Amino acid sequence: MLRNTAYLEQVGEKHRKDHGQFFTHPKVANFMVHWVLGSGSKSIFDPAFGLGAFFDPVANEYGIQFSGCEIDPTILEFWKYTKHTRRHETNFIANEDYLLSWDKVSENIVCNPPYMRFQKFLNRDKVFRAFLEKLGLKLSGYTNTASAFLLKSISELDGSGRLAYIMPLEFLNTGYGTIVKRRLIEDGHLSSIISFACEKDVFPDVTTSVGVILYDASRFHTYVDFHTIKSVDLLSTVLEQAPVSRVPIDGLDPTSKWLPYFQPYTFTVSSKETVSLNYFGRFSRGIATGANEFFVLKPSVAKRLGIDNSELVPCISKSSQVKKPVLEDADCEALVKRDAPILLFSASTNHSKQAARYIQEGEQKGYHKRFLTKNRTPWYKTEHRDPSSLLLGVFSRGSYKIIRNRSKAINLTCFHGFQPNLFGMKYLDHLFLYLASASGREIASLSMRKYGDDLDKFEPNDLNGALVPSPKILDELTKEKIRNAILHIEKTGETPAEINYLFARLKEPA
Numbered sequence: 451m452l453r454n455t456a457y458l459e460q461v462g463e464k465h466r467k468d469h470g471q472f473f474t475h476p477k478v479a480n481f482m483v484h485w486v487l488g489s490g491s492k493s494i495f496d497p498a499f500g501l502g503a504f505f506d507p508v509a510n511e512y513g514i515q516f517s518g519c520e521i522d523p524t525i526l527e528f529w530k531y532t533k534h535t536r537r538h539e540t541n542f543i544a545n546e547d548y549l550l551s552w553d554k555v556s557e558n559i560v561c562n563p564p565y566m567r568f569q570k571f572l573n574r575d576k577v578f579r580a581f582l583e584k585l586g587l588k589l590s591g592y593t594n595t596a597s598a599f600l601l602k603s604i605s606e607l608d609g610s611g612r613l614a615y616i617m618p619l620e621f622l623n624t625g626y627g628t629i630v631k632r633r634l635i636e637d638g639h640l641s642s643i644i645s646f647a648c649e650k651d652v653f654p655d656v657t658t659s660v661g662v663i664l665y666d667a668s669r670f671h672t673y674v675d676f677h678t679i680k681s682v683d684l685l686s687t688v689l690e691q692a693p694v695s696r697v698p699i700d701g702l703d704p705t706s707k708w709l710p711y712f713q714p715y716t717f718t719v720s721s722k723e724t725v726s727l728n729y730f731g732r733f734s735r736g737i738a739t740g741a742n743e744f745f746v747l748k749p750s751v752a753k754r755l756g757i758d759n760s761e762l763v764p765c766i767s768k769s770s771q772v773k774k775p776v777l778e779d780a781d782c783e784a785l786v787k788r789d790a791p792i793l794l795f796s797a798s799t800n801h802s803k804q805a806a807r808y809i810q811e812g813e814q815k816g817y818h819k820r821f822l823t824k825n826r827t828p829w830y831k832t833e834h835r836d837p838s839s840l841l842l843g844v845f846s847r848g849s850y851k852i853i854r855n856r857s858k859a860i861n862l863t864c865f866h867g868f869q870p871n872l873f874g875m876k877y878l879d880h881l882f883l884y885l886a887s888a889s890g891r892e893i894a895s896l897s898m899r900k901y902g903d904d905l906d907k908f909e910p911n912d913l914n915g916a917l918v919p920s921p922k923i924l925d926e927l928t929k930e931k932i933r934n935a936i937l938h939i940e941k942t943g944e945t946p947a948e949i950n951y952l953f954a955r956l957k958e959p960a
């Protein structure tokens with residue numbers, strides 16, 4: 451740090467500000483450099499070299515090929531005379547403007563880019579022209595140099611390399627940031643963003659939030675992890691901890707604000723005790739018929755039409771049809787007795803005369819021309835599905851609906867349905883109890899999307915990435931405990947305290 455102070459004393463505040471010179475904390479630089487080296491390549495490029503904060507951690511490491519560029523000859527000269535390395539050559543850092551030197555490819559990139567508004571940037575017009583010509587991107591006048599550096603570096607990253615950028619994160623919430631966010635996620639390579647709740651330690655004079663962006667071109671990421679850390683000392687282990695939010699990459703909207711993903715909840719989820727739900731199976735959307743008025747029949751209507759039971763499948767067509775936490779065949783029979791619309795017309799191509807008549811009637815009414823039906827062959831053949839063992843309400847206000855389905859009823863789009871994999875088959879009751887428990891609800895809710903008017907919505911992919919107890923914890927539930935707990939829930943509608951207690955340990959204070 452002494453070197454940085456000596457440099458600043460020599461050049462003065464104006465020079466530093468004009469060049470956007472802020473220096474990376476050695477612990478942060480060390481973390482970023484070693485993360486990119488995790489790609490397996492020993493080559494590193496730093497487009498905004500400064501006094502070599504990213505070079506220092508590997509300066510004396512054998513076999514590293516470090517290169518970079520730096521626009522300011524003054525800082526480069528200062529570095530040459532004060533560098534902390536046994537290496538004598540210094541020409542691996544070019545004295546040039548990164549935003550105007552194009553057509554390089556780098557295996558790994560680390561950077562703390564200069565942070566200035568483009569309004570103040572001398573070469574602004576040339577840079578804008580180059581971005582349009584080379585990347586087809588029209589930068590907004592509000593863009594800052596840091597975002598432009600990031601966009602350019604992503605475009606220059608080798609297909610198997612990694613990129614780590616430390617920069618102000620305000621672009622995650624602003625309009626000009628949309629193109630940057632879009633670029634970060636469009637190829638599925640954004641891995642994590644770590645926000646520093648301790649930004650004053652990292653950049654003593656910053657006023658915005660600062661964070662590290664980790665982008666790995668060698669892998670496709672289904673989820674992006676948003677971490678928050680309270681001290682730079684926690685950086686070395688942050689990626690082993692559960693993130694504040696884990697958001698499916700295809701659920702991230704570049705036009706919306708991303709900073710709320712870092713907002714620490716009052717707890718974090720223990721990564722040692724949890725796995726993703728898709729370890730046990732998957733939730734998927736319920737069956738979309740494309741015309742429920744045609745496909746979902748009341749028993750009295752099916753009888754009048756003479757349609758046989760072999761061409762009908764019991765189905766839950768509305769969330770309100772399920773009033774109890776456990777759905778049995780007897781409950782479906784009760785719905786049939788009440789003449790509720792719970793029979794899905796499921797004729798095969800080889801159907802009865804009565805079904806043929808009903809299909810014809812449907813065509814006369816134009817049901818075969820609806821958006822979904824016209825794209826199905828034959829239009830009246832809905833998807834075949836096995837009944838899902840767990841049903842989870844798509845929309846909720848306050849608390850979601852979770853149902854243990856033991857009936858033969860399949861579900862339409864009012865519920866997402868869970869199909870276990872081979873391993874998950876024996877954990878259906880356990881998962882039901884977890885999702886019905888107080889902590890399960892809080893943890894699953896981290897994966898919910900918030901809509902206006904207090905309305906919450908689950909997307910199947912969000913749910914599949916939600917953290918649930920590991921098999922080790924679920925195995926603590928004996929058959930007897932499970933039976934008693936489910937009976938208790940059926941009787942009282944409440945999850946027993948013992949179950950809430952078991953799963954509460956997944957939550958750790960933030």
Ligand SMILES: C[S@@+](CC[C@H](N)C(=O)[O-])C[C@H]1O[C@@H](n2cnc3c(N)ncnc32)[C@H](O)[C@@H]1O
Nearest residue numbers: 469472473474498499500503521547548562564
């Ligand atoms: C935020 S400092 C980071 C320095 C160093 N890498 C670190 O992490 O401590 C950004 C550096 O980029 C340099 N710089 C500014 N504009 C540049 C440009 N257009 N091309 C290359 N370097 C630039 C500045 O002079 C400054 O040294």
